[in-house]
Amino acid sequence: MKLSELTQYQNITIQCHDNPDPDAIASGFALYRYFKSHRCNVRLIYSGRAKITKVNLTMMIEMFRIPIEYCVSDFGSCDLLITTDCQYRSGNVRFFPAPKVAVIDHHQFCGIDVDYSYIQPNVGSCCTLVWQLFRNEGIDINKDPICATALYYGLYCDTNQFSELYHPLDRDMRDALAFDQAAVVRLSNSNLSLSELGIAAQAMNDFTFDSELRLAIVQVQPCDPNILGLISDFLIQVDRVDICIAFNETYTGYKLSIRSCIKETKASELAEYITDEVGFGGGHRNKAGGFIGKDEYSAKYGELRMMLFLRKKLMEYSGECEILRAGIDKISVEGLKRYRKKRIPVGVVFCKDFVTTSTPMLVRTLEGDIDFNASADTCIMVGVSGDIVPISMDKFKETYDMCSARSKITSEYRPTIKNLRSGETFDLADHIRSCISRGSEYVYIKPIESSVKIFTVWDANNYIRGTKGDYIAIRENDLSDFYIVEKELFRKTYERADQEEAN
Ligand SMILES: [Mn+2]
Structure with a gap:
């Protein structure tokens, strides 16, 4: 789906999910500005139990002058309805009839086909998808600082202040946006209401602790997902806690926030392990997050309580x-x-293409970021599955011969290499040459x-x-x-x- 395809519609309504969060509002708002600039008649709406009252949301709406409207019954008519951060006809968004529908969302596909859709369930925010759509149109979003800041804040909120980022596209967006720092600081410090403080306090009282696994798990009452991160950040500081998980139930599943403070367990890996086949998860070495879909979970585990499921997974993992x-x-x-290694062509990238002296470099792949110090002597081996290992030129010459076969990377994300000193980024695939093991x-x-x-x-x-x-x-x-x-x-x-x- 391309955004420019949608400008053929004159009257466009963009709908956030009910009781919207910063991600839904920011992604809707960025789209609103796009269609406005293409002279469409555009509206931004949301529905739900009540009007927005949460302080960071009202502040965000005021700060960026977001013309969002609350609609509970009819909103009038349109030629095209676009839902952001949710899918048409699903449970968390009020149904409005529309002649044509487009969906932009980062949740699991709910099974209802629409006229246009852009759904990628493994990215951290809907804002990331909107940013990607802008990029596909060749638009430099940084020329619109308000929009850039809104998108940044959307991702920030949906990924627990970037600590639970798992897709490289999210990292790309975070690094690329020129945002207003003062605005983000103000918004992120109006995060918690007094009643949410109460929910957090209650949760911390109700933790369960397993002294053998040095594990704390806590179920949190329904609340804004970023509170989960606050709770797990707090629990992990306890001396006898090496790993902790805070989770709560949402409309479509369970949201998890995971922390580890020991090098023998990576939080990101644990998140992937727990959510395997029932959701998705990942993050960093010490902080990670995940989501488990209700349908996927009950198909596989039936009635098993989430608390017991998590204990069971942790036992399995550490066994x-x-x-x-x-x-x-x-x-x-x-x-x-x-x-010995089969004589099949693999890829190699010579760092001398990018650097002359020792320079910190970062390779970003779907599997994660790898950073290392590269010199003109460093070679990056790219395996048949896109796996990446840096080796020295001596080692390379000893083990491989160049060859003329073509090696290609087939992956949903094109790996990049970034010079951390100059900030320049290159497409790794453009620099791959083929070689073959001796x-x-x-x-x-x-x-x-x-x-x-x-x-x-x-x-x-x-x-x-x-x-x-x-x-x-x-x-x-x-x-x-x-x-x-x-x-x-x-x-x-x-x-x-x-x-x-x-x-
Ligand atoms: Mn979202």
Whole structure:
């Protein structure tokens, strides 16, 4: 869907979900300004139990002069109705009949088809999608500072002050917007009403604590989702709490806010683990968030109470996980088979394309951000699944030959590389060349029985986790140098070293 397709309609009404939040209002408002500038007759409306009273919302509306109207019955007529941060005919948005409908939303598709839709459920805010739509039109949103600030604030609120960002597009938008800092500071400090303070206090009284897992879980009464973040930020500071989860029930599911303060457990990974198959989640090493859809949850777990489900997942997660430190621990290779990398083309990006001296660089992929110090000597290996590992030029020359095959990245997000000093960003795919392994490097392969966390050589504070089905590869010439190979990747990229041995 393109925004310019929609300007063919003269009378457009944009509808936020009922009892709207900053994300719904900001995304609707940005669209409002777009259509206004295209001389459409446009209105911005919302419905719900009551008119907006929450202080940060009334402040936002006043500050940005947002012409939003409260409509409970009929709003008149339009040629096109656009719903933001929600889907037409779903439960959290009042139904108004309309001849044509467009949906812009970042929640799970509810199953009702409309004339136009732009739905991407794994991004952090609806504002991110609107920003993306503007970019697709070649519009520089920073020329409209009010709009840029509104979008920024929408994402800020929907991702718990950016601590629960999980999609790279969200990070791109956060980094790109030229926003009014004073405005965001004022808004973000009018966040809590006195009654919400009461809800937070009550929740902190009702925590459950598991001394074995050093885990605190707390269910919070229905409230603004950012309060979950405040509560988990507070709980994690308790000395005996290593991991905590605050959650509450919403109209369509459960919202989770997760914290970890130990390097052996990444909050982002835990969020992905808990929401696997029933929602989505992620974030950072210490702070993460997630969402579990009610339909997906009950299809898989039936009537199981959320509190019990979370305990169960945590027990599973922490059960029998071996921790290994590459460069320090040694793994016995007795009885293990030798393998080598298949001679298939992979990608390489030479940092000398971007830098001459040692420079902090950030590679942004769908899997997350990787930052490292790059020099002209650094090569970035891009594997067949888009996996990224930096290596030195010496190591590269020793292990690979250049080749003419084309390597391409197939992923919903195009990875970028950013020079953190100059701020320049490049499309990584434009700089990828092909190379092929010489097949001269041998490893021993050990199947993982339950689960293993390996702290890598290049980052002692950061582990990679492998689970049953994955493998540990141990370099033949250095038994303390090992890493995890994901099962699919293993099948695609490794082969037995010796054919006779294999038969
Ligand atoms: Mn939203």
